[in-house]
Amino acid sequence: MIDDDRKQRLLAAMAEAGIDMLLVYGNAWQGDYLRYATDFSALEGQALALVRGDGHVTLYLDSPLEVDRAEIDCPDIEVLHAPNLIAEVDGALDRFRNQRIGSAPGRLIPRRLAARAKDLNLSDQTAFLDRLLMHKLDSEIAAMRCAAKLADDGYAVFRQAARVGRADYELIAEIEAFFRAHGVDHNFQIIGVGGPEVRGMAPPSGKRLKRGDMVTTELTPRVDGYYAQICRTLVVGEPNGEQRKAHALWLESMEAGIAVVRDGVTAADIARAENDVFRAHGLGEYTTSEYTRVRGHGLGLFVDTKPHILEDVNTRIDAGMTLIVHPNTYHPVVGYMVLGDSLVVMRDGCEVVTATPRELFSVPV
Amino acid sequence: MRRGLMGWDEAELPRSALSARLERLQAAMAREGFDALLLYTNLVRPAAVCWLTGFTPYWIESLLLVPASGAPMLATALSKRVADWIRTTAWLDEIVNTPKPGTAIGQRLAGCKRVGVLELDALPAGLYDDMVAVAPKIELADASAMFAAVRSHVDDAELKLIEKADALAVAALAQVDASATDAGSLAGLVEKHARLAGAEEAYIAIALDLDLDRRLIQVSGPVPLARRFAVRASIAYKGAWVRRTRSFARDPQGARAMASAEAWLPQAMHALRELLPSRGYSTVAASFALLRAELHSQMRGWMAESCVGSYPLEVIASLPMHGKEGPAPGTFLVLSVELAIDDVPWLGAAPVFLRG
Numbered sequence: 001m002i003d004d005d006r007k008q009r010l011l012a013a014m015a016e017a018g019i020d021m022l023l024v025y026g027n028a029w030q031g032d033y034l035r036y037a038t039d040f041s042a043l044e045g046q047a048l049a050l051v052r053g054d055g056h057v058t059l060y061l062d063s064p065l066e067v068d069r070a071e072i073d074c075p076d077i078e079v080l081h082a083p084n085l086i087a088e089v090d091g092a093l094d095r096f097r098n099q100r101i102g103s104a105p106g107r108l109i110p111r112r113l114a115a116r117a118k119d120l121n122l123s124d125q126t127a128f129l130d131r132l133l134m135h136k137l138d139s140e141i142a143a144m145r146c147a148a149k150l151a152d153d154g155y156a157v158f159r160q161a162a163r164v165g166r167a168d169y170e171l172i173a174e175i176e177a178f179f180r181a182h183g184v185d186h187n188f189q190i191i192g193v194g195g196p197e198v199r200g201m202a203p204p205s206g207k208r209l210k211r212g213d214m215v216t217t218e219l220t221p222r223v224d225g226y227y228a229q230i231c232r233t234l235v236v237g238e239p240n241g242e243q244r245k246a247h248a249l250w251l252e253s254m255e256a257g258i259a260v261v262r263d264g265v266t267a268a269d270i271a272r273a274e275n276d277v278f279r280a281h282g283l284g285e286y287t288t289s290e291y292t293r294v295r296g297h298g299l300g301l302f303v304d305t306k307p308h309i310l311e312d313v314n315t316r317i318d319a320g321m322t323l324i325v326h327p328n329t330y331h332p333v334v335g336y337m338v339l340g341d342s343l344v345v346m347r348d349g350c351e352v353v354t355a356t357p358r359e360l361f362s363v364p365v
Numbered sequence: 366m367r368r369g370l371m372g373w374d375e376a377e378l379p380r381s382a383l384s385a386r387l388e389r390l391q392a393a394m395a396r397e398g399f400d401a402l403l404l405y406t407n408l409v410r411p412a413a414v415c416w417l418t419g420f421t422p423y424w425i426e427s428l429l430l431v432p433a434s435g436a437p438m439l440a441t442a443l444s445k446r447v448a449d450w451i452r453t454t455a456w457l458d459e460i461v462n463t464p465k466p467g468t469a470i471g472q473r474l475a476g477c478k479r480v481g482v483l484e485l486d487a488l489p490a491g492l493y494d495d496m497v498a499v500a501p502k503i504e505l506a507d508a509s510a511m512f513a514a515v516r517s518h519v520d521d522a523e524l525k526l527i528e529k530a531d532a533l534a535v536a537a538l539a540q541v542d543a544s545a546t547d548a549g550s551l552a553g554l555v556e557k558h559a560r561l562a563g564a565e566e567a568y569i570a571i572a573l574d575l576d577l578d579r580r581l582i583q584v585s586g587p588v589p590l591a592r593r594f595a596v597r598a599s600i601a602y603k604g605a606w607v608r609r610t611r612s613f614a615r616d617p618q619g620a621r622a623m624a625s626a627e628a629w630l631p632q633a634m635h636a637l638r639e640l641l642p643s644r645g646y647s648t649v650a651a652s653f654a655l656l657r658a659e660l661h662s663q664m665r666g667w668m669a670e671s672c673v674g675s676y677p678l679e680v681i682a683s684l685p686m687h688g689k690e691g692p693a694p695g696t697f698l699v700l701s702v703e704l705a706i707d708d709v710p711w712l713g714a715a716p717v718f719l720r721g
Binding site (some may be wrong): 028029045046062063064071072083085086107108110113114167169170172173174178179182183184185188190199200203204205206290293303 | 561569
């Protein structure tokens with residue numbers, strides 16, 4: 001059981017770090033810290049959990065709907081309905097005044113609780129949990145592999161769904177139905193449809209596919225809490241020469257990035273390898289924040305976990321980390337293009353876990 | 366993360382409606398002596414900012430500053446490249462894209478003395494710290510009650526959006542066949558139908574075996590459905606949320622009881638439109654009493670949700686934790702009811718617009 005593995009590791013790490021108790025916050029946007037500590041992924045409302053050094057976990061939820069779900073999904077922890085969530089946890093913390101309490105993620109802890117840091121001996125332990133979140137156990141990697149397989153299957157559904165006249169949100173509707181039927185409880189996905197006017201991806205806006213459009217997507221199914229991501233671009237109809245040329249560059253860049261991944265490199269090394277390809281083709285400008293956010297990122301219990309793959313991020317990449325390498329950015333002639341694969345970092349390289357061909361796909365008109 | 370249709374259609378949400386909301390809010394701020402008001406938004410708490418501007422973040426957090434007069438300013442951690450997308454979804458003249466929205470807001474608050482914050486206790490520490498680091502002398506006060514009072518009245522534009530969301534939920538649940546045996550596929554079918562019709566978000570929950578356990582859970586993958594089950598569709602359309610729950614049975618006794626309850630639900634909801642504001646929550650049970658008399662049924666519980674702050678829907682009353690007073694006229698509620706009809710468990714939920 002992944003949950004048991006994580007819990008043992010968490011408690012051992014807490015003991016080693018001298019942390020008596022952890023206060024963890026989570027919601028449907030940033031739920032990785034909470035999921036690690038409780039095995040619960042919040043969907044509505046907010047959640048706070050207290051994890052004691054002896055392994056007792058109390059999960060406070062302000063939504064009664066979520067309480068029902070947590071009681072069934074997480075039978076081994078204490079689940080409490082707390083309509084006045086913050087006040088109730090504030091009161092609970094009073095009982096642990098003499099303990100060393102860590103909290104995470106520090107930036108999202110409600111202000112009222114964070115304001116009592118001195119009073120409660122509360123310290124920000126985000127970095128402590130980040131280390132656990134980044135370095136995966138075998139069972140965590142196994143879940144991520146399952147998610148990667150479903151990312152491939154999901155992209156096949158996406159390609160089948162893409163045809164002239166369909167709206168962008170209809171494509172996503174097809175994928176979500178497939179995912180619910182196949183064990184994916186959540187999916188992060190953004191999309192871009194069009195040509196040079198498209199500068200990024202976002203949720204669907206109702207655009208209908210037409211001949212010549214590039215359709216970009218970042219598809220990120222979650223299995224047992226773990227996300228894997230795939231980024232691909234397709235063209236409605238036959239790709240033109242510029243689109244093919246651009247895709248060849250993206251492929252070269254992604255493969256250059258993947259080629260340097262191994263235990264001991266830094267996030268910056270991977271980004272630099274990707275960006276050097278763009279620079280060599282005179283497109284270095286398009287690797288900047290004006291046109292792109294990151295050149296890849298960590299994957300796990302959060303879609304966009306640390307480390308971010310950027311040339312100014314010197315986080316060491318270790319065996320057991322899971323990442324996506326994606327040189328997604330804008331191309332001045334064809335528009336925004338994406339290509340990315342998920343991988344597991346190994347001692348001497350990496351194992352790419354998504355298997356969809358690295359093609360510029362086309363769908364018949 | 367949102368992945369359904371998102372976009373601002375002025376025919377659905379006219380600027381005049383948003384202006385009127387802003388005007389009402391700024392009038393309330395003046396009465397409270399606030400120089401500005403801060404509204405936080407993220408994926409889970411989007412409702413207040415959406416009500417005022419139409420904007421819902423699909424990702425990451427933002428903070429809206431409502432000045433004492435003039436247009437609001439959104440400070441968002443969404444990157445600059447996304448600013449154009451935000452403008453396609455909302456009425457926002459000023460958007461500041463910054464990794465530190467709290468700092469940007471703090472800088473803008475220079476000169477303010479007293480600032481209201483919706484749900485002040487819940488403001489994330491990072492935003493708060495960044496804000497007070499640049500605006501240390503500002504007095505922050507919780508403005509949740511003031512906001513709830515202004516926001517409780519549902520205007521015509523919001524009413525139409527809620528009705529549209531409800532129509533999507535009704536149509537999606539109409540896809541359910543009582544003979545279904547796999548919960549994961551069923552959840553996918555309902556969700557797909559809602560999304561194909563333009564839902565911004567769709568959360569589908571299922572009680573797999575009503576005779577054993579009436580709790581509704583999120584289901585994915587192959588999971589068997591018992592002969593009696595219930596499906597809840599929580600659907601968002603352009604920021605307006607509703608819930609609908611329906612129960613289904615394959616056995617004749619169960620199907621009969623559920624059909625009776627389902628036929629009664631609209632009548633009960635209709636009665637509650639008038640009764641709730643005037644006579645309070647005790648009328649919820651009374652509205653189902655006629656059904657009880659007819660079918661020997663028993664009220665096991667009910668829950669009323671509304672939008673009063675940053676959550677799209679939150680519980681404002683339930684059995685047995687309700688006060689004597691009912692909700693204000695002009696309010697919108699989702700009422701979820703749990704009955705046993707001739708010993709057949711039944712779950713239902715539907716929206717109610719209280720006569721204003």
